[in-house]
Amino acid sequence: xxxxxxxxxxxxxxxxxxxxxxxxxxxxxxxxxxxxxxxxxxxxxxxxxxxxxxxxxxxxxxxxxxxxxxxxxxxxxxxxxxxxxxx
Numbered sequence: 001x002x003x004x005x006x007x008x009x010x011x012x013x014x015x016x017x018x019x020x021x022x023x024x025x026x027x028x029x030x031x032x033x034x035x036x037x038x039x040x041x042x043x044x045x046x047x048x049x050x051x052x053x054x055x056x057x058x059x060x061x062x063x064x065x066x067x068x069x070x071x072x073x074x075x076x077x078x079x080x081x082x083x084x085x086x087x
Contacts, residue, residue: 003076006058018051020044021063045069052076 003009020041025033042048045068052064065074 002052002064002073004054004057005062005076005078006060007054010054010057014054014056016053016055018053018061021049021051043068047074 001009002012002015004015022037022042025037047065048068050064050066051061053059053061061079062076063079064076066072067074
């Protein structure tokens with residue numbers, strides 16, 4: 001079960017995982033930097049900030065804290081910074 005900030009507690013199958021929250025490179029960054037952004041993930045053990053899209057609900061992106069060791073979800077909230085996916 002995941003708690004959407006807009007819709008409340010919902011089944012995890014209503015959501016799409018969007019990967020770890022990482023800093024997006026500048027538009028003029030090198031090809032290697034962009035390749036690293038798209039294909040190299042941190043793969044940390046423990047709490048990780050991740051993107052979650054509520055595809056069968058409000059159709060909005062939110063950020064959740066998931067423990068990658070236990071796979072338990074913590075708090076989910078709206079993105080804190082501008083320029084991040086919203087719809």
